[in-house]
Amino acid sequence: MASKSTVWMVIILIVVIAGIGGYYLYTKPSEGGSNVATITMSTGEKIEIPNGLSGNVMLYTSIPQEIMDGWVKDWNTYFANYTKLDYYRAGSGTVVAKILAEQKAGNVKADVVYLAGYFDFKTLMDNGLITKLPTVPEMNSIPDQYKDPNGYYIMGRLLVMVIVYNPSLVSNPPKSWQDLLQPQWK
Template sequence: MKRLILAAAVLISIPTISIPALAQTVTDLPELYGGEKTLYDAAQKEGIVVSFDTGPTWANWAAEFAAFKKRYPNVEITYNDIGSGATVVALDKARNRPQADTAYYFAASAYDAIKKDVVAPFKPVNFEKLPDVFRDPDGKWFTIHTLTIAFLVNKKLVKNVPHGWADLLKPEYKGDVVYLDPRSTGVGQVMSFAANFGAGGDMNNLAPGFDYFAKLHKAGNVLRVEGTTPYAKFVKGEIPIWISYENDGLKAKYADGMGDDVEVVIPSEASVAAPYGISLVKNDPNPNAAKLWLNFIMTDMGQGIFAQGYVRPSVPGVQLAPDVAAKLPPAPQVKPLDVAAAAAKKAEVDAGWAKAALGQ
């Protein structure tokens, strides 16, 4: 999960991309949505958009920056990479003279931003297509991509690939399973809800999930519970089965050399999609450029760029290139996570998991 740590807010400028004289920009292409060219005209007068917490190595933001700059050559974009919690702190400190135009974060932080009154309503293109739990009704935040809980399986270490939560309880997976601590990590919290749904529970009944973890640990199938993301250990071949986000497995498979040794499995019974959202900053210095940016990443083009970075688009029905779609097959068993409800259950998850898994 995207790290939620405090760090100094250092803005970084995107290097100017050379646009050949005959390059196609928004001025000579069909509009992606009605009013795009008019909005670009207004954004050019501002000339820049400041995008908080969109680190280029995360979720394919670097490709989003490049595509935006190519389509809108007269609008520069700058960004920083400070973490979800730090973003809200930075917005709060600068509320009297905002520096940011947009703010990106794990959706739970969006609720904090609303409480602090540092974000403004804006409904971009495709807003109405989002599930209700993936957006603020007034548009003060909305989901732009999701991360889905999956089993990341090293086939060199595991003979039979498990396909569901029930499979992980089998004796053949003794000492094979690694996952993150729900008490201290976001992905661990999200995973606990996925396991609960897979065991037949819901947001109002967490007991099936706790029972599941008790069985998993009693069976001896858990190798260890990690406190930090063990991605490097997985890539080195030290973890047979890692319950984490789907994009970690796809990155290991397609970008970091593991290839066909990795199988990424969304459990058949159920899983959850964790929302990552973005907001327009209240009283931001470049509102037209900000809206141009927010609209762009919510168009089919922008959503497709996220998918190229192994995260699932938030807008249902986006058409993806065949090679990209093959890596992100339909998964109707995935449920959108209501992060507000999940946050309200955190203490119950922490205590229930510790008792079930650790006997504490």
């Protein structure tokens, strides 16, 4: 059976690759009796999956259902022979509350957490629920600006929040989020 760190490496890589939109193809182990199966990304990079890997992976996430459906489909296409992906999906605050409640009960079920907000993730780190990511070669292809300098997370997507207004209706638009607190914008 694969070591826990090997399983984590595989799990994290799969989630990260799915999160940044990697496209990969499954290939069978070589005829030479290799003890691994290889996932080949469209970039030519290879990820090795230890033979004998089995069990379920529990992902807790705030990712929209449409994206999650695609991840499950890809997971089942490439990894159904090895492991099953289970998930709990809700808003970030609800996911964090569930994990904290599970911690209090002594039964955290999440293997991997993928949340939208840094502060939600920081809450989990502050409560000792997040461990550092293992060092794997594939992480070298991710720019440093998207990686936590302490090694706890990788940004999987960028959410942009902007103030949108109709210039035909608004002659003097708000210039900042603070401006939106003014009575004229209520």
